[in-house]
Every structure is written in structure tokens, then in C-alpha cells.
Amino acid sequence: MEKERHVLVVFPHPDDEAFGVSGTIATHIKNGTPVTYACLTLGEMGRNMGNPPFTNRENLPKIRKKELQAAADLLGIQDLRMMGLRDKTVEFEDDDKMTDMISFMIQELNPSLIITFYPGYSVHPDHEATGAAVIRAVEKMPAESRPKLHCVAFSNNCVEELGEADIINNIAPVADIKISVIKAHRSQTEQMFADITEEDTKTNPRIMAWINNERFWTYKFK
Amino acid sequence: MEPVVVQKVQEAINQRANQDVYIHLETTNGAYASHNDETFFSSGAYIRNALVRYELGKITGDGPYRVGLKIELGWVYAEGITHFEIDEQNRLLMAGHDFKGKLAVALEISNTPFE
Numbered sequence: 001m002e003k004e005r006h007v008l009v010v011f012p013h014p015d016d017e018a019f020g021v022s023g024t025i026a027t028h029i030k031n032g033t034p035v036t037y038a039c040l041t042l043g044e045m046g047r048n049m050g051n052p053p054f055t056n057r058e059n060l061p062k063i064r065k066k067e068l069q070a071a072a073d074l075l076g077i078q079d080l081r082m083m084g085l086r087d088k089t090v091e092f093e094d095d096d097k098m099t100d101m102i103s104f105m106i107q108e109l110n111p112s113l114i115i116t117f118y119p120g121y122s123v124h125p126d127h128e129a130t131g132a133a134v135i136r137a138v139e140k141m142p143a144e145s146r147p148k149l150h151c152v153a154f155s156n157n158c159v160e161e162l163g164e165a166d167i168i169n170n171i172a173p174v175a176d177i178k179i180s181v182i183k184a185h186r187s188q189t190e191q192m193f194a195d196i197t198e199e200d201t202k203t204n205p206r207i208m209a210w211i212n213n214e215r216f217w218t219y220k221f222k
Numbered sequence: 223m224e225p226v227v228v229q230k231v232q233e234a235i236n237q238r239a240n241q242d243v244y245i246h247l248e249t250t251n252g253a254y255a256s257h258n259d260e261t262f263f264s265s266g267a268y269i270r271n272a273l274v275r276y277e278l279g280k281i282t283g284d285g286p287y288r289v290g291l292k293i294e295l296g297w298v299y300a301e302g303i304t305h306f307e308i309d310e311q312n313r314l315l316m317a318g319h320d321f322k323g324k325l326a327v328a329l330e331i332s333n334t335p336f337e
């Protein structure tokens with residue numbers, strides 16, 4: 001992984017960073033690169049309440065906020081920003097306001113790399129709107145001063161339309177941190193992890209490949 | 223939350239009748255439903271902090287339950303309610319969870335605005 005000046009990560013939901021990006025974040029931090037994680041919402045509309053329910057609609061955001069903070073602590077993120085938007089409403093916010101929010105952070109932090117979702121290929125409307133706002137903000141900058149844009153894509157058509165990911169980070173050296181981050185988002189990930197044993201994460205090739213490789217597409221401006 | 227006890231929920235609904243209350247109502251099958259199954263038609267609706275006053279409210283059915291509130295010029299209605307809670311702010315929280323514990327519907331009634 002190239003050494004960066006500052007990495008800015010912009011996602012709408014606590015846990016968006018966990019599966020696809022946390023190993024990359026951990027690696028940058030281990031390299032001494034400051035990382036800012038701007039998380040737009042608290043995932044207020046998450047649906048996992050448990051059976052029997054362990055929480056309710058009104059308390060879920062409080063749980064997810066704690067999980068997000070715990071995940072950031074595990075990664076060593078010094079600058080975690082909760083941006084105060086509401087889950088599933090990001091796409092309905094004013095586009096210019098969204099662009100400005102990102103532009104201000106870019107001006108303040110001067111990141112050499114931004115990680116976000118690839119608009120059009122990231123499934124959830126909040127992901128799409130978040131990625132689009134970042135792209136608009138970067139697009140306004142003169143081409144020579146733009147930070148690199150590494151985007152996460154996972155829609156069913158993403159490889160067909162974008163081609164294979166051009167950045168594949170092997171994060172095996174920090175896989176244990178990544179697994180602890182995934183588990184920190186317990187309200188969201190416990191069910192998924194229920195069938196995966198500690199042993200699997202070290203010996204099952206399919207699970208190891210899934211954990212150890214983080215894929216990004218460099219955004220292509222038209 | 224605990225499984226619906228019809229009598230307790232009905233009492234809580236009655237206590238909140240004929241006064242200004244804030245409503246949270248949502249129904250959803252999740253933002254990933256069509257991603258996971260492209261033949262699935264995903265839909266949902268959501269309203270938060272609608273200020274209403276209902277003259278009559280009822281919980282009906284054998285479980286999952288239905289809850290309807292008759293407001294001055296119309297109705298508020300939710301289907302699939304399985305659980306309820308009166309929380310520490312004395313709000314009546316009702317929700318329907320599927321077999322995996324995923325929220326499918328929520329109807330909440332509060333005397334003060336939701337955050």
C-alpha cells in the first residue's frame with residue numbers, strides 16, 4: 001500500500017467500513033498516516049433487533065454509536081466524525097449542502113486519498129448519495145490537486161460494468177484487527193458471524209480470501 | 223421489547239388518546255432486498271414526528287397484530303406488530319419483527335417529539 005499524507009474515509013453507516021475497508025484503514029494507521037473517518041449517520045434504520053429483541057428503534061442508534069466508537073478505537077482512528085444525518089435520508093438532503101460538507105473537510109484535511117462508495121454501484125441509496133457527494137466535491141477541484149479516490153463497489157453488475165477492481169489490498173497482517181472491528185459492530189454482524197468459527201478465519205481459504213483482500217475501484221472522471 | 227400483551231397495549235393506546243401525540247411509523251423490507259433477490263420488489267414508507275390527535279385506537283388480531291388509530295380526518299394503521307415496550311420516556315413503542323429478528327414495521331406514539 002502506498003504511503004499517504006492523510007486518508008479521509010466517508011461512509012454513511014457505522015459498519016460500512018468493517019468488511020471492505022477496515023484492514024486498509026488499520027494498515028494506513030500502522031504506517032503512521034492520519035485517518036479521518038466521517039460517518040454520516042448512526043444507522044438509525046438498522047433492522048436487526050434480535051430474536052428475542054435486544055433493542056428497539058429508538059435505542060438502536062445509541063448502541064450503534066458506541067459500536068462505531070469502539071471500532072474506531074480498535075483501528076486507532078484519532079479523528080472520528082459523526083456528521084449527524086439520518087439513516088436512509090441522505091439522498092434527500094440538499095445536494096449542494098452535501099457537496100459543501102465534503103469540500104470543507106477536504107480543505108481542512110488536505111487528504112491524499114479519499115475512500116468512499118462508487119456511486120451507481122453501491123446498492124444502498126445512502127451509499128450512492130454519499131459517494132456522489134464526494135465525487136462532486138472532488139470534481140470541483142482542479143484536476144492536478146485532486147486526491148486519489150478509491151471507491152467500494154458491490155452491486156451485482158459492478159464487475160461487468162466497471163471491470164475488475166484495480167486496487168486490491170492484501171491486509172492479512174492486520175486481519176485480527178479487522179475481525180475485531182467486524183465483531184465490534186455486534187448489533188449488525190453477530191448473526192452473520194454466528195456460523196464462522198475462529199478456526200475458519202485462519203484456515204478456510206474462501207473465508208480467508210474474503211477477509212484478507214480489500215478491493216477498490218479508482219474513480220474514473222468522465 | 224416484549225411480545226404483545228393485547229390488554230397492556232390497548233390500555234397504553236387508550237391513555238394516549240385525545241391529546242397531541244407524535245407518531246413514528248415505518249415499514250420496510252430493507253435496502254438490500256432487491257440486491258439479494260432481483261425478483262423481489264422492495265418497498266417501504268416512513269414518517270417521523272407526525273403530530274396527530276386520535277380519538278380512538280385499537281389493537282386487533284391474533285398475532286401478529288394490527289393497530290389502527292382514528293384521527294380527526296383520517297387514519298394511522300400498522301400491520302404485523304409482534305412486540306411492544308413502554309420506554310423510560312413513557313413512549314409506546316410497537317414493532318413487528320420477522321423470524322430472524324429483523325424489524326419489518328414500527329409504530330410509536332410519544333407525547334414529545336422523537337429525536
Ligand SMILES: [Zn+2]
Binds near residue numbers: 124
Ligand atoms: Zn451501509
